[in-house]
Each structure stands twice: as C-alpha cells, then as structure tokens.
Amino acid sequence: MDIKQEISRRRTFAIISHPDAGKTTLTEKLLLYGRAIQSAGSVKGKQNDKHAVSDWMDIEKKRGISITSSVMQFDYDGYCINILDTPGHQDFSEDTYRTLTAADSVVMVIDAAKGIEPQTRKLFKVCAMRHIPIFTFINKMDREARDSFELLDELEKEFGIGTYPMNWPIGCGVNFKGVFDRTKQRILTFEDAHAGGSRIEAIECSLEDTEKLDSLIGEYSRRDLCDELELVEGAGYEFDLEKVRCGELSPVFFGSALNNFGVEPFLENFLKMTTEPLAHKSGDSMIEPTDERFSAFVFKIQANMNKAHRDRIAFMRICSGKFDRANEYFHVQGGKMIKLSRPQQMMAQDRAVIDTAYAGDIIGVFDPGIFAIGDTICEKGMKVQYEGIPTFAPEMFSIVEQIDSLKRKQFDKGITQIAQEGAIQMFFLPDSGMERVYVGVVGQLQLEVLESRMESEYGVKYNRIDTPLSLVRFAEGDIDFKKLNLMQQTKWVKDRLGHDLLLFTAEYEINWALDKNPGLILKEFSQMN
Ligand code: G4P
Numbered sequence: 120m121d122i123k124q125e126i127s128r129r130r131t132f133a134i135i136s137h138p139d140a141g142k143t144t145l146t147e148k149l150l151l152y153g154r155a156i157q158s159a160g161s162v163k164g165k166q167n168d169k170h171a172v173s174d175w176m177d178i179e180k181k182r183g184i185s186i187t188s189s190v191m192q193f194d195y196d197g198y199c200i201n202i203l204d205t206p207g208h209q210d211f212s213e214d215t216y217r218t219l220t221a222a223d224s225v226v227m228v229i230d231a232a233k234g235i236e237p238q239t240r241k242l243f244k245v246c247a248m249r250h251i252p253i254f255t256f257i258n259k260m261d262r263e264a265r266d267s268f269e270l271l272d273e274l275e276k277e278f279g280i281g282t283y284p285m286n287w288p289i290g291c292g293v294n295f296k297g298v299f300d301r302t303k304q305r306i307l308t309f310e311d312a313h314a315g316g317s318r319i320e321a322i323e324c325s326l327e328d329t330e331k332l333d334s335l336i337g338e339y340s341r342r343d344l345c346d347e348l349e350l351v352e353g354a355g356y357e358f359d360l361e362k363v364r365c366g367e368l369s370p371v372f373f374g375s376a377l378n379n380f381g382v383e384p385f386l387e388n389f390l391k392m393t394t395e396p397l398a399h400k401s402g403d404s405m406i407e408p409t410d411e412r413f414s415a416f417v418f419k420i421q422a423n424m425n426k427a428h429r430d431r432i433a434f435m436r437i438c439s440g441k442f443d444r445a446n447e448y449f450h451v452q453g454g455k456m457i458k459l460s461r462p463q464q465m466m467a468q469d470r471a472v473i474d475t476a477y478a479g480d481i482i483g484v485f486d487p488g489i490f491a492i493g494d495t496i497c498e499k500g501m502k503v504q505y506e507g508i509p510t511f512a513p514e515m516f517s518i519v520e521q522i523d524s525l526k527r528k529q530f531d532k533g534i535t536q537i538a539q540e541g542a543i544q545m546f547f548l549p550d551s552g553m554e555r556v557y558v559g560v561v562g563q564l565q566l567e568v569l570e571s572r573m574e575s576e577y578g579v580k581y582n583r584i585d586t587p588l589s590l591v592r593f594a595e596g597d598i599d600f601k602k603l604n605l606m607q608q609t610k611w612v613k614d615r616l617g618h619d620l621l622l623f624t625a626e627y628e629i630n631w632a633l634d635k636n637p638g639l640i641l642k643e644f645s646q647m648n
Pocket of ligand 1: 136137138139140141142143144145258259260261262374375376377378
C-alpha cells in the first residue's frame with residue numbers, strides 16, 4: 120500500500136461523554152469488533168476488579184473514572200481506526216480539550232435517561248466551535264429512557280446543530296424491542312445479552328408488512344413506530360453528508376453498548392460518513408495529510424503512565440506524510456534535528472514500538488524533557504508550525520509548600536514535570552524559589568491527582584493551603600511591579616516563562632487594580648497563548 124492509500128484508510132476520532140454514560144463500554148465493544156481485545160475486559164466498576172483497557176492510573180481505578188486520555192488503534196473492514204479516549208470527569212476538561220485537537224471527528228455518548236449533561240455540554244461547544252463532525256450514540260436504551268424526540272430537540276437547541284436519527288428506537292427499558300434502521304429500512308430486534316461480540320441479525324421488514332412487523336414487535340409497538348417515523352420523516356432534517364462533515368448535522372444512533380446492541384451498525388455507518396485525516400493549519404496555509412513530508416504536533420505529555428516504565432511520553436498527532444523511525448526530524452520550537460526515540464503506539468498500558476506511522480495516527484515518543492504541548496516536529500526543510508493549543512485559565516489556586524528540605528530536588532522535579540505535562544499550572548512568587556509555589560487548576564480532582572502522583576512517583580509529601588483566589592490575568596505595562604498598589608488578597612506571581620500575572624479572588628479586585636495603577640494592562644489568560 121502506498122502512502123496515500125494508507126492515509127485514506129485512517130479514521131481518527133475521540134469519544135466523549137459525561138461520566139457513566141457508557142463511553143468505556145462502547146469503546147470496549149468497538150475494540151471487540153476490531154479484534155483488538157479478545158473479550159470484554161469488563162467495564163471498570165466497584166463490583167469487580169477488572170478495568171477497561173482504556174483506564175490506567177491508580178486513582179482512576181479507585182474513583183472509577185477515566186482521568187488520562189489514551190489512544191487505541193485497530194483495523195476494521197479495511198479501515199485503520201485510531202480512537203482517542205478522553206477523560207470524562209469535568210475536572211479534566213483541559214486534557215480533553217487538547218485531545219480534541221488531535222481528532223478528526225467526535226463520537227458523543229449520551230445516557231438516554233439523562234440527555235445532555237454539563238460535561239458533554241462543555242465539550243460539545245468546543246467541537247461546534249471547531250466544526251468537528253459529531254456523531255451521537257444515545258446509549259442505555261435497555262433502561263427507561265427519555266422521549267426520543269425530546270432528546271433530539273435538546274441536542275438541537277443546546278448546540279444549534281441539526282440531528283439526523285440513523286435508526287429509531289422501538290420502545291425502551293423493559294419494552295425495548297429494537298431499532299428501525301432508516302437507511303436500510305429494516306428492523307434490528309433487541310434481545311438481552313448480545314454481549315461478547317455476537318452479530319445481531321437484522322430482519323428485513325418493510326413498514327407496510329404489518330403482519331410481519333406485528334409478529335416481530337407486537338401491534339402496539341408497531342403502531343407507535345409508524346407514527347413516530349412519520350413524524351421523523353416529516354419534521355426532521357434531511358440527511359446531508361456535507362453538513363455532517365462540517366459539524367452542522369449530527370447523525371444519531373440509538374442503542375445499548377452494554378448489550379452490544381446497535382454498536383456494529385453504528386461503526387459501519389460512522390466509518391462511511393466520517394472523514395479521512397484532515398488538513399491542518401500552519402500560519403496562513405493548510406498542510407494536506409497527503410503531503411509526503413512528515414509533520415506532527417504534540418498535544419499531550421504524560422509521565423509515568425505505567426510504573427513499569429518510568430518515563431515521559433509526548434503524544435503527537437501526525438498531520439502529514441509518513442513517519443519513519445530511522446529518520447531524524449526537526450523540532451521547530453527547539454530549533455534542532457532530533458531522533459524520536461522509542462516511537463510507539465499505545466493500547467492503553469500496552470505499547471508496541473513501531474517503525475512507521477502515517478498521517479492520522481497518534482504516536483507516543485520518549486520525551487527527555489524537550490517537548491511542550493503544541494510543539495511542531497517535521498521533516499527537515501519543511502516550513503511548518505502548527506497552531507498552538509490554548510491553555511485554559513485555572514479557576515482554583517493553592518499554595519504548595521515543601522516540608523522536607525532533604526527531598527527538595529524530588530519536589531522541584533516532580534512539580535515541574537507535572538506542570539510541563541499540563542496536568543496543573545505552576546506560578547512562583549517573584550524573587551523566591553521553589554519551596555513555595557502556587558498551583559492553578561480547573562478542578563479539585565487535579566489537586567488530588569497531584570498529591571497522589573507526587574507521593575507515588577517522586578516520594579514527596581507537601582503542605583497544601585487552598586486559597587480563595589479564582590481569577591488570573593496577565594499583567595503588562597510600563598510599570599514597576601514592586602510598587603503595584605493592590606488589594607491585600609491580590610497576588611502578584613510569575614509563570615515558568617517569567618510572565619507577570621495577578622491572581623484575584625473577585626472581579627472587583629481587578630477593577631481596583633486597574634484604577635489604582637495607571638499604565639497597568641491586564642489581559643485574559645488565553646490571549647497570551
Ligand atoms: P463511562 O466510561 O462513560 O464513565 O461509562 P461506563 O462505560 O463505565 O458505563 C457506566 C455504567 O453504565 C457501567 O455500569 C456500565 O455497565 C453501564 N452501562 C453502559 N452501557 C450500558 C447500557 O447500554 N445499558 C445499561 N443498562 N447499562 C450500561 P457499572 O459501573 O458496572 O455499574 P454501576 O456503577 O452503573 O451500577
């Protein structure tokens with residue numbers, strides 16, 4: 120296969136959902152179809168000790184949530200599929216946002232009983248902003264569900280995009296009889312426990328064949344189905360692949376991941392509709408994936424993913440060409456040619472060293488501490504620099520103090536590395552060292568992960584003092600920072616690159632600072648990145 124063929128068979132997407140909607144279960148079933156795993160590793164849960172392949176950190180296991188994002192690759196029906204699993208917990212939205220930058224489309228899993236939940240709302244907005252195609256899987260139809268029309272209406276209203284149900288559910292909960300496949304005009308009947316990868320036989324049956332329909336789903340359900348379908352056809356959106364591909368129309372699939380119901384038709388339809396690897400923006404030009412020169416950007420850095428491999432991995436999305444392990448590549452931000460060592464593809468904890476990879480693929484490379492999120496790596500002579508990945512403003516700040524001066528080095532190393540990964544943000548008091556730093560996060564869970572990782576990976580304990588600070592601004596201007604006139608609660612800090620920042624507890628402090636310090640310019644956090 121030549122490079123173009125290899126690239127054109129790639130499909131790279133992220134799965135997002137609110138925790139517990141069934142993302143892990145669906146991912147697992149997809150992997151089963153791709154024969155990437157042999158049996159459902161059983162979904163993580165309190166009842167058993169097995170964990171889904173996409174989870175790995177201890178703290179996730181304890182809390183039963185996905186924190187870190189992992190990448191999985193498998194072949195299915197001639198396609199080469201890259202799934203980016205995203206952390207579902209709202210505290211980890213920043214990591215998720217970054218992961219979305221590496222995906223060409225998104226699959227959103229929704230719990231049929233709950234509809235859109237806060238986390239999906241946030242993520243969805245990011246996708247809509249970036250015009251990423253969004254495919255919706257409405258899960259848990261085997262349980263009591265909300266009205267299907269209501270769910271679609273909610274999606275449309277909340278996100279301002281159209282929906283197109285690819286199939287239509289016949290009842291729900293104990294009365295769930297299956298779905299009607301609108302494209303192929305056939306019925307898929309639901310029976311419990313399709314789990315384990317068995318195929319579900321579709322039954323060809325036209326809506327006019329009332330006798331057969333009645334025998335399949337009963338007269339009552341048949342009448343409901345016909346009425347509902349009439350409404351869907353009459354009042355719903357028309358199918359338009361172009362609109363799907365620019366994120367304006369979301370194909371919707373109803374099913375039950377746990378029962379493996381509706382997963383295979385979803386996968387087949389999804390693969391046909393989603394796009395090949397897309398072009399990426401570099402300055403004013405777009406770099407096509409089929410450009411034979413290799414280029415990639417780093418979207419995630421992760422240390423110590425597995426205790427057996429104490430290392431730091433930079434994950435990069437290949438944007439163009441073919442990666443060859445034997446070659447050296449140019450690290451744009453570092454200004455140097457480098458060899459990407461131990462390039463690997465990940466399957467959650469398992470990794471395989473690879474020799475080649477293509478545009479659309481995600482590879483992890485060993486990072487000796489030279490990469491930062493958003494960095495570009497490319498073939499020599501290729502003038503390319505991919506757009507940076509925005510850093511989100513932290514909303515909580517804590518002071519972290521060393522308590523054991525003998526472990527100063529470990530403390531410095533641990534907190535610096537974890538900050539470089541983007542798992543927390545770190546700020547310093549001007550003119551003081553690392554013994555007392557401000558840690559900025561989006562949510563409480565990040566602080567818990569920091570504590571647990573500092574202890575287990577670096578053997579360090581520290582004191583943490585939570586503060587009421589919640590707002591951050593970059594501070595500039597022709598002004599002597601040492602003489603700034605600030606309210607007592609306001610703090611002046613610096614980031615790793617030496618930028619000046621002010622931390623505030625409330626909006627009025629910002630106005631106060633501007634009022635009392637003519638010449639001071641305060642900028643929103645994202646403006647600087
Ligand atoms: P997540 O990754 O989105 O957080 O969700 P996950 O797949 O872990 O699924 C959350 C729970 O929902 C799991 O239950 C899982 O078995 C269940 N589930 C997933 N898909 C379906 C479905 O189609 N139907 C039904 N009925 N359940 C589904 P758990 O963690 O084992 O138990 P519990 O804590 O929910 O009781």
